[in-house]
Amino acid sequence: MPNGARMSAEHPQPRFVLMRPQMGENIGAAARAMWNFGLDHMRVIAPRDGWPNASASAMASGAGRLLDEAVPCADLDAAVGDCSWVVATTARPRELNKPVLSPEAAMQEAAARIAGGEKVAVLFGPERAGLENEDVARANAIMTVPVNPAFPSLNLAQCVLLAAYEWRRATQAVVARVEAPDESGWASAQEIEHLAGHYEARLDEAGLFYPEDKAAQMKLGLRNLWSRLALTSSDVRLLHGILRQMVRWKERG
Amino acid sequence: MPNGARMSAEHPQPRFVLMRPQMGENIGAAARAMWNFGLDHMRVIAPRDGWPNASASAMASGAGRLLDEAVPCADLDAAVGDCSWVVATTARPRELNKPVLSPEAAMQEAAARIAGGEKVAVLFGPERAGLENEDVARANAIMTVPVNPAFPSLNLAQCVLLAAYEWRRATQAVVARVEAPDESGWASAQEIEHLAGHYEARLDEAGLFYPEDKAAQMKLGLRNLWSRLALTSSDVRLLHGILRQMVRWKERG
Numbered sequence: 001m002p003n004g005a006r007m008s009a010e011h012p013q014p015r016f017v018l019m020r021p022q023m024g025e026n027i028g029a030a031a032r033a034m035w036n037f038g039l040d041h042m043r044v045i046a047p048r049d050g051w052p053n054a055s056a057s058a059m060a061s062g063a064g065r066l067l068d069e070a071v072p073c074a075d076l077d078a079a080v081g082d083c084s085w086v087v088a089t090t091a092r093p094r095e096l097n098k099p100v101l102s103p104e105a106a107m108q109e110a111a112a113r114i115a116g117g118e119k120v121a122v123l124f125g126p127e128r129a130g131l132e133n134e135d136v137a138r139a140n141a142i143m144t145v146p147v148n149p150a151f152p153s154l155n156l157a158q159c160v161l162l163a164a165y166e167w168r169r170a171t172q173a174v175v176a177r178v179e180a181p182d183e184s185g186w187a188s189a190q191e192i193e194h195l196a197g198h199y200e201a202r203l204d205e206a207g208l209f210y211p212e213d214k215a216a217q218m219k220l221g222l223r224n225l226w227s228r229l230a231l232t233s234s235d236v237r238l239l240h241g242i243l244r245q246m247v248r249w250k251e252r253g
Numbered sequence: 254m255p256n257g258a259r260m261s262a263e264h265p266q267p268r269f270v271l272m273r274p275q276m277g278e279n280i281g282a283a284a285r286a287m288w289n290f291g292l293d294h295m296r297v298i299a300p301r302d303g304w305p306n307a308s309a310s311a312m313a314s315g316a317g318r319l320l321d322e323a324v325p326c327a328d329l330d331a332a333v334g335d336c337s338w339v340v341a342t343t344a345r346p347r348e349l350n351k352p353v354l355s356p357e358a359a360m361q362e363a364a365a366r367i368a369g370g371e372k373v374a375v376l377f378g379p380e381r382a383g384l385e386n387e388d389v390a391r392a393n394a395i396m397t398v399p400v401n402p403a404f405p406s407l408n409l410a411q412c413v414l415l416a417a418y419e420w421r422r423a424t425q426a427v428v429a430r431v432e433a434p435d436e437s438g439w440a441s442a443q444e445i446e447h448l449a450g451h452y453e454a455r456l457d458e459a460g461l462f463y464p465e466d467k468a469a470q471m472k473l474g475l476r477n478l479w480s481r482l483a484l485t486s487s488d489v490r491l492l493h494g495i496l497r498q499m500v501r502w503k504e505r506g
Binding site: 148151 | 352
């Protein structure tokens with residue numbers, strides 16, 4: 001697997017290990033879900049229908065490379081023996097002495113360990129039965145998705161999707177930012193002030209601020225509006241243009 | 254929709270609105286994904302194959318109630334006209350003047366607004382084409398999943414799953430906690446201290462701490478180990494029992 005080794009060095013990441021997966025379609029969907037969030041190291045332990053699997057490849061479409069490079073393994077030792085941190089995904093409560101982590105906490109820990117040079121694996125069980133207790137006993141921690149207890153039935157690819165999503169969240173610096181909606185960027189306070197002044201002056205000429213004892217309050221309300229709107233520079237230019245056009249239209253009589 | 258109204262009052266939540274969905278299977282999978290995270294208010298605008306949809310119901314299985322109670326709507330006005338905050342999910346960058354939020358930020362804002370008594374809707378577009386610009390223009394904000402730019406192809410049910418997952422994260426008080434792995438709870442510092450003392454005394458008798466000039470360092474290392482292990486009270490009892498058993502075994506000669 002020279003390709004996998006090369007990518008591993010370039011983009012250190014956890015290995016996603018599918019234990020005894022049954023349907024090829026689910027293996028393919030898991031590959032897609034991984035690659036949706038930039039993960040491409042898959043291992044497959046004892047797939048029911050052998051390896052390679054044509055229906056997995058058909059389902060994977062754009063993520064087929066992950067299956068070509070996936071390492072089929074005979075058992076858990078072969079798949080995670082070189083890892084110093086293994087987290088097992090399971091929905092069912094276990095009577096095993098393990099910390100139980102949310103996907104977010106698990107992927108944050110994975111990211112921290114990988115940044116420190118460790119090898120990390122995330123284990124996913126077969127579709128219906130899930131991981132056996134003896135498999136979970138080999139893991140350092142358990143990852144459980146906080147599902148609705150009345151309807152906890154996540155499928156394999158959905159579990160993989162949520163883990164991969166949390167990996168990307170844990171490793172992307174900024175995901176919750178509010179981007180300026182156009183290239184001009186957010187308007188500066190000075191731009192807003194000029195805009196407010198322009199409107200106030202023209203609307204004063206136009207007789208908007210009437211009666212006189214309400215004028216100050218109305219002007220303040222208008223100024224407040226401009227600053228509340230989260231305008232971009234481009235919005236501000238447009239609003240100046242609108243007002244100028246109205247003035248021209250009026251002046252043409 | 255008396256049922257929906259009742260649940261809405263009991264569990265305030267965003268409405269998930271599917272615009273012009275095509276495949277019934279995807280509508281059913283979206284219903285499952287919503288109910289996995291406790292959401293059950295769906296609206297469907299102009300589904301391609303009419304309403305109700307047999308293949309949607311077949312796919313929804315345990316979440317079929319959501320489809321029975323889903324409100325089919327003729328257009329966006331009917332679906333979100335009474336909402337004061339609408340967020341549109343779209344993967345493609347748009348030239349529209351809207352804040353772009355991560356799923357986490359969007360669901361946090363949704364939760365805050367709903368807690369304040371507002372009605373909120375999350376819009377999802379049709380499978381291939383996604384939302385039209387004119388639909389997105391009606392929304393207050395855009396939600397974009399931070400996918401791998403080289404492979405951004407999330408399907409409808411996956412988008413719904415990630416939004417529903419973030420809704421649950423935003424509204425569940427504790428999801429990242431580390432639960433004690435058994436009912437006995439984490440061992441107290443005093444329990445750890447007694448355990449360390451017990452082992453140190455017996456192992457000293459057994460002659461472990463040798464040579465003498467290394468003994469203090471070895472004892473410190475052992476004490477450090479016990480406190481680092483995140484033991485439960487039940488683990489501590491077991492470790493005491495193991496040591497007592499070794500001593501009995503030795504004393505039997």
